Amino acid sequence: MxxxxxxxxxxxxxxxxxxxxxxxxxxxxxxxxxxxxxxxxxxxxxxxKSKEEIIEALYIQKWETSRSDLKFFLKKMESSVIFADDLVKNLLMGLSMKKPFDPLFMEMRTETLHNPRFGDIERNGFLALESELAQAFSKAQQRGNLSLSVEPEKSAKFFITLLQGLVMNLSLFPEMDVMAYSPLFHKILE
Amino acid sequence: MxxxxxxxxxxxxxxxxxxxxxxxxxxxxxxxxxxxxxxxxxxxxxxxKSKEEIIEALYIQKWETSRSDLKFFLKKMESSVIFADDLVKNLLMGLSMKKPFDPLFMEMRTETLHNPRFGDIERNGFLALESELAQAFSKAQQRGNLSLSVEPEKSAKFFITLLQGLVMNLSLFPEMDVMAYSPLFHKILE
Amino acid sequence: MxxxxxxxxxxxxxxxxxxxxxxxxxxxxxxxxxxxxxxxxxxxxxxxKSKEEIIEALYIQKWETSRSDLKFFLKKMESSVIFADDLVKNLLMGLSMKKPFDPLFMEMRTETLHNPRFGDIERNGFLALESELAQAFSKAQQRGNLSLSVEPEKSAKFFITLLQGLVMNLSLFPEMDVMAYSPLFHKILE
Amino acid sequence: MxxxxxxxxxxxxxxxxxxxxxxxxxxxxxxxxxxxxxxxxxxxxxxxKSKEEIIEALYIQKWETSRSDLKFFLKKMESSVIFADDLVKNLLMGLSMKKPFDPLFMEMRTETLHNPRFGDIERNGFLALESELAQAFSKAQQRGNLSLSVEPEKSAKFFITLLQGLVMNLSLFPEMDVMAYSPLFHKILE
DNA sequence: TATGAATGAGAGTTCATTCAT
DNA sequence: CATGAATGAACTCTCATTCAT
Incomplete structure (x- = not known):
C-alpha cells in the first residue's frame, strides 16, 4: 500500500x-x-506539494545514494592490505570509468545559494561523506593498513575537497586523465 | 560614442x-x-539582444577579470624568493577574505550544463588560468625560486583543481579554515 | 434502504x-x-450528481427548515393574547440570539443572481414565509388578538421585508441593537 | 499622464x-x-496586483458612487417643503423606475463574509449613507420641513434598513409594487 | 457499494521581449 | 536614442469529477 x-x-x-x-x-x-x-x-x-518539494526530495535521495555508495565502496576496501593504494586506485578508476559525476549535484549546489533549506541538506551530506571516510581511515589504521601519521578527519576533509575539485574538472573536461591525480591523493594518505 | x-x-x-x-x-x-x-x-x-546575452557577456567578463587578477597576483609573486611559500600563503589569505571568487561562478558552471556556448567559455577560462599559473611556475624555476622537480603544467592543473574544490567547500562552509589546506598545496609544489 | x-x-x-x-x-x-x-x-x-446539486439540496432544505421553524414559532404565538407584542418581542429576541438566520442565506441569494433554478427556490421560500405569516395574522384577528385594521398579506410582506433588511444589517454589525427596531415592527401591526 | x-x-x-x-x-x-x-x-x-485587488477597487468605487448619488439626491430634496413626502415618493419612484439595484452589492456582501477587508469597506459605506441621511433629516428639521419628533440618526438607521430589505425583495421580485411601501417609510418620519 | 487514485481543463499570474511614441 | 506600456505564451498549481478496483 x-x-x-x-x-x-x-x-x-x-x-x-x-x-x-x-x-x-x-x-x-x-x-x-x-x-x-x-x-x-x-x-x-x-x-x-510543489515543484520545490520534488527538487528537495530528489536532493535528499541523491545524497543518500551517494553515501550508501561510498559506504559500500569502503566496505569492500576493508579487505585490502595496501589500503591507500587500493583506495585511490579504485576510486579514480571508478571516477574515470563510471562517469559518476552527476550534474544534478551542480544544479543543487547552485540552488543552495538561494535556498537555505538546500544548504542544510548539502552540508549534512558533505559531512556525512567525510565522516564515513574518516571512519574508514581509522579502521584501516587499526588494521595496520594505513600509516598512523594520517589524521583521519583532516585527511578525509582534504580527500573530499580534492575529489570535489576533480569531479568538477571532470564535468568540464570529460576526457581528462583522472589517474594522473593519484600521487596527489596518495600524499594525503602518507 | x-x-x-x-x-x-x-x-x-x-x-x-x-x-x-x-x-x-x-x-x-x-x-x-x-x-x-x-x-x-x-x-x-x-x-x-536577450537576457542570455547579458549572462554570456557577464560570464566572459568574469573570466577576464579572474585572469587579469591572477596575472597581477602572479606578477607580484615574481619578486618573491620563497615562491611556493608566498604563493600559497597569499593565495589562501586572499581566498579566506573571499575576494577573488564569487558565487556567480557556480551559477555559471551550472549554466554550462545546458548551454554549450557557456561550456566553451568555461573551458577556455580554466585553461587560461592554468596556463598563467604554469608560466609562473616555469619563470620561478628559471629564477631558482621553485624546485625543478615541479612539472609546471601538471602542477598548475593540480593547483587549479584543488583550488576549485576548496572554493566549492568554502561556498558551503564560509567559516572553514582555509589555511589548513596550505600543506596540501605545498605538496604540489615540492 | x-x-x-x-x-x-x-x-x-x-x-x-x-x-x-x-x-x-x-x-x-x-x-x-x-x-x-x-x-x-x-x-x-x-x-x-455535482457540487451544484449539493448546494441546491441544501438550499431547499434551509428554506424548509426556516418555514417549519416559523410555523412552530407562530403556533406558539397562538396562545398569546397580546399577539403583536409577543410576536415582535420573541422574534427580535430570537434574532439577537442569531438562531433562525444564517449567512448561508446570503450566499444563496447571491447564487440566485447566476442560477435561475435558485431564483425559483428563493422566491418560493419567501412567498411561503409570507403566507405563513399572513395566515397567522388572520388567525390572530379571528381570535381578537390583532387589530382588524391590519391587512394580513400586506403586513406580512412588510414584516418580511423589514426582517430581511434587519438580518442583513445584523450580518454586518453583529452587535447592533436589534430590539431598537421593535417600534417599527409594531407600526406594521397597528 | x-x-x-x-x-x-x-x-x-x-x-x-x-x-x-x-x-x-x-x-x-x-x-x-x-x-x-x-x-x-x-x-x-x-x-x-491581483484579481482580488480589482474586486476591492470596484467595491470601493461602488460605495463612493452610491454615496455621491445619495448626496446629490438629498441636495435636491433640500428645496422641498413637504420633505418627508417628497423624499419617500422620489426615493421609491427612483427605486421602481431606475432599477437601481446593483447585484454587485450582493456579491460584495457575500464576500464580506469571508474577507475582513471587505467587511470594513462595507461597514464604512453603510455608516456613511446613514450619516448623509441623518444630516439631511437634521437640516430638514431646522428648515421646519420635518417633524421634530424624528430622531435623525435612529430614523436614518431604520430608513436604510428598510430600504435594504426592500432592495433585496426587489432583486427577487422585480415587478413588485414598491410604492406600497411608502406608508411604512412615512411612519419612520413621523 | 465504497474507495481514493487519477484526470485534465483551466485557473491566476509572471516575465522576456516588442514597439508606438 | 530612450521610454515604458503592452504583449501573450507559458508557468505552477487546483479541483470538480471519473473510474478501475
Whole structure:
C-alpha cells in the first residue's frame, strides 16, 4: 500500500531527475515532468506539494545514494592490505570509468545559494561523506593498513575537497586523465 | 560614442551581476536588472539582444577579470624568493577574505550544463588560468625560486583543481579554515 | 434502504453546510466536504450528481427548515393574547440570539443572481414565509388578538421585508441593537 | 499622464464589473476580464496586483458612487417643503423606475463574509449613507420641513434598513409594487 | 457499494521581449 | 536614442469529477 505510493513517488522523482538533468531545475516544467512520468499534473501534485518539494526530495535521495555508495565502496576496501593504494586506485578508476559525476549535484549546489533549506541538506551530506571516510581511515589504521601519521578527519576533509575539485574538472573536461591525480591523493594518505 | 555605449553596457552588466548574485540567473528578472541599472527595458535591449546575452557577456567578463587578477597576483609573486611559500600563503589569505571568487561562478558552471556556448567559455577560462599559473611556475624555476622537480603544467592543473574544490567547500562552509589546506598545496609544489 | 440513503445524504449536506459557512460556496472544495462528511468522493457523487446539486439540496432544505421553524414559532404565538407584542418581542429576541438566520442565506441569494433554478427556490421560500405569516395574522384577528385594521398579506410582506433588511444589517454589525427596531415592527401591526 | 493610467484602470474595472455581474466574482475569470477590457493579462496586471485587488477597487468605487448619488439626491430634496413626502415618493419612484439595484452589492456582501477587508469597506459605506441621511433629516428639521419628533440618526438607521430589505425583495421580485411601501417609510418620519 | 487514485481543463499570474511614441 | 506600456505564451498549481478496483 505504502509501497505503491512509494513507487509512484519514485516514478516522479526519476522523471524529474531526467528533465532536471536535461534542462535544469528552472527550465524543466512541471508539464515536462508529468508527461515524462506519464502522470497527470493532478496526480503528481497528490504526491508532492510543489515543484520545490520534488527538487528537495530528489536532493535528499541523491545524497543518500551517494553515501550508501561510498559506504559500500569502503566496505569492500576493508579487505585490502595496501589500503591507500587500493583506495585511490579504485576510486579514480571508478571516477574515470563510471562517469559518476552527476550534474544534478551542480544544479543543487547552485540552488543552495538561494535556498537555505538546500544548504542544510548539502552540508549534512558533505559531512556525512567525510565522516564515513574518516571512519574508514581509522579502521584501516587499526588494521595496520594505513600509516598512523594520517589524521583521519583532516585527511578525509582534504580527500573530499580534492575529489570535489576533480569531479568538477571532470564535468568540464570529460576526457581528462583522472589517474594522473593519484600521487596527489596518495600524499594525503602518507 | 563607443565609450558611452560601453559605459551603458557595463552599467547593465553590473546591475545584472548584482541581481544574479542575490537571486540567481533564473529568478532575477529583466525588470529587476532594468530598475537596478536605472534604464528602461527598451534601452537595455538596445545593448543586449536577450537576457542570455547579458549572462554570456557577464560570464566572459568574469573570466577576464579572474585572469587579469591572477596575472597581477602572479606578477607580484615574481619578486618573491620563497615562491611556493608566498604563493600559497597569499593565495589562501586572499581566498579566506573571499575576494577573488564569487558565487556567480557556480551559477555559471551550472549554466554550462545546458548551454554549450557557456561550456566553451568555461573551458577556455580554466585553461587560461592554468596556463598563467604554469608560466609562473616555469619563470620561478628559471629564477631558482621553485624546485625543478615541479612539472609546471601538471602542477598548475593540480593547483587549479584543488583550488576549485576548496572554493566549492568554502561556498558551503564560509567559516572553514582555509589555511589548513596550505600543506596540501605545498605538496604540489615540492 | 432509503433511510440509510437519506442518512448519507444528510451527512453530506451537514458537512457541506459547515464548510460553505466557513469558506463560502466557491472556496469550499469537494475534498473539504468529503473529508468532513467522512466519505470518499466516489460515495459523495453517488448521492449527488455535482457540487451544484449539493448546494441546491441544501438550499431547499434551509428554506424548509426556516418555514417549519416559523410555523412552530407562530403556533406558539397562538396562545398569546397580546399577539403583536409577543410576536415582535420573541422574534427580535430570537434574532439577537442569531438562531433562525444564517449567512448561508446570503450566499444563496447571491447564487440566485447566476442560477435561475435558485431564483425559483428563493422566491418560493419567501412567498411561503409570507403566507405563513399572513395566515397567522388572520388567525390572530379571528381570535381578537390583532387589530382588524391590519391587512394580513400586506403586513406580512412588510414584516418580511423589514426582517430581511434587519438580518442583513445584523450580518454586518453583529452587535447592533436589534430590539431598537421593535417600534417599527409594531407600526406594521397597528 | 496619471489620467491615462486612470482611464486604463477604469476600463478594467468596467470590464470586471460587467463580468462579475454576469458570472459572479468567482466564476468570472481573469481571461474574461482581459478580453472584455481588450487588454492582455500582462497589461491588466500592470494596473492591479491581483484579481482580488480589482474586486476591492470596484467595491470601493461602488460605495463612493452610491454615496455621491445619495448626496446629490438629498441636495435636491433640500428645496422641498413637504420633505418627508417628497423624499419617500422620489426615493421609491427612483427605486421602481431606475432599477437601481446593483447585484454587485450582493456579491460584495457575500464576500464580506469571508474577507475582513471587505467587511470594513462595507461597514464604512453603510455608516456613511446613514450619516448623509441623518444630516439631511437634521437640516430638514431646522428648515421646519420635518417633524421634530424624528430622531435623525435612529430614523436614518431604520430608513436604510428598510430600504435594504426592500432592495433585496426587489432583486427577487422585480415587478413588485414598491410604492406600497411608502406608508411604512412615512411612519419612520413621523 | 465504497474507495481514493487519477484526470485534465483551466485557473491566476509572471516575465522576456516588442514597439508606438 | 530612450521610454515604458503592452504583449501573450507559458508557468505552477487546483479541483470538480471519473473510474478501475
Amino acid at each position: 505504502s509501497s505503491i505510493s512509494e513507487t509512484r513517488k519514485q516514478q516522479i522523482l526519476d522523471a524529474a531527475a531526467d528533465f532536471f538533468l536535461k534542462s535544469g531545475f528552472h527550465k524543466a516544467t512541471m508539464a515536462d515532468i508529468c508527461s515524462s512520468a506519464k502522470m497527470s499534473p493532478g496526480s503528481v501534485y497528490r504526491y508532492f | 563607443s565609450s558611452i555605449s560601453e559605459t551603458r553596457k557595463q552599467q547593465i552588466l553590473d546591475a545584472a551581476a548584482d541581481f544574479f548574485l542575490k537571486s540567481g540567473f533564473h529568478k532575477a528578472t529583466m525588470a529587476d536588472i532594468c530598475s537596478s541599472a536605472k534604464m528602461s527595458p527598451g534601452s537595455v535591449y538596445r545593448y543586449f | 432509503s433511510s440509510i440513503s437519506e442518512t448519507r445524504k444528510q451527512q453530506i449536506l451537514d458537512a457541506a453546510a459547515d464548510f460553505f459557512l466557513k469558506s463560502g460556496f466557491h472556496k469550499a472544495t469537494m475534498a473539504d466536504i468529503c473529508s468532513s462528511a467522512k466519505m470518499s468522493p466516489g460515495s459523495v457523487y453517488r448521492y449527488f | 496619471s489620467s491615462i493610467s486612470e482611464t486604463r484602470k477604469q476600463q478594467i474595472l468596467d470590464a470586471a464589473a460587467d463580468f462579475f455581474l454576469k458570472s459572479g466574482f468567482h466564476k468570472a475569470t481573469m481571461a474574461d476580464i482581459c478580453s472584455s477590457a481588450k487588454m492582455s493579462p500582462g497589461s491588466v496586471y500592470r494596473y492591479f
